[in-house]
Amino acid sequence: MAYRKILLEDDPVLRKHSKEVVIFDDNLKTLFADLDETMKKADGSGISAVQVGILKRAFIVADRKEKVYCVNPTILSQSGTYNDKIEGCLSLPGKCGLVKRPNEVEAKYQDLDGNWHQRKFVGWIAKAFCHEYDHLDGILYPDRAEKMFDSYEDYYKYRSKHKENK
């Protein structure tokens, strides 16, 4: 396993469309092992291959309970609204923003051996799934954000003011 450099916001590669994975070999397994290590080191809960410069439709999403390796994912349906809109990205270190995301996502994807899976993601991991899925089409969360913050500190200030005004 190896740590790979994470591309930052302004890198034009992040705006490209990733290509479908057709070969499920050891290179793919190595890519995922590297993504996993990079995500852990950067303290993230999701990472897409494009973020390390590999234009493949592949990402990892994780929450406290599980970690899912997704290849060639498709969102079949989505519903609800996740109650916490704050979102960040390893490619935009320090920043955060408010993004409306679904609470439930029905998705299908392949695993590292090419087997198809279909399942529902609920809550935080559904939101993370949508975020990573966007990366595959060159979309970054500020494109969808209703409000952006340069730091979490700014967000906390905004949130406390927002509460006082209610």
Ligand SMILES: [Zn+2]
């Ligand atoms: Zn991201």
